[in-house]
Amino acid sequence: MLESPEIDKGEREPELSDNTKIEWTDATWNPVRGCTKITPGCAHCYAETFAERFRGVPGHPYEQGFDLRMVPHKLLDPLRWTRPRMVFVNSMSDLFHMGVPDDYVG
Numbered sequence: 001m002l003e004s005p006e007i008d009k010g011e012r013e014p015e016l017s018d019n020t021k022i023e024w025t026d027a028t029w030n031p032v033r034g035c036t037k038i039t040p041g042c043a044h045c046y047a048e049t050f051a052e053r054f055r056g057v058p059g060h061p062y063e064q065g066f067d068l069r070m071v072p073h074k075l076l077d078p079l080r081w082t083r084p085r086m087v088f089v090n091s092m093s094d095l096f097h098m099g100v101p102d103d104y105v106g
């Protein structure tokens with residue numbers, strides 16, 4: 001059984017990461033952070049490796065490491081975007097994780 005995901009109240013993260021090094025996208029946007037390994041394909045999850053490096057760092061977006069959590073203050077970010085770009089949604093999570101409520105996605 002999944003534990004209730006934590007909800008971030010806010011921290012120091014840019015609204016949108018336009019400096020992504022992922023070559024096939026222009027930017028990343030993470031209204032959910034963290035995930036749960038469920039298949040052998042998750043064994044070398046880059047997102048977990050990245051997030052866990054910052055576990056315990058006060059104020060960092062990944063202060064809770066790779067633990068699943070909602071980041072509701074990020075949901076309205078797209079309304080402030082002023083130019084088109086290709087956005088990788090949840091580069092650091094799985095939007096359809098069982099712990100993410102349907103009404104949060106919808």
Ligand code: SF4
Binds near residue numbers: 035041042045047093
């Ligand atoms: S983000 Fe993807 S690879 Fe990483 S644990 Fe979740 S489902 Fe697995």
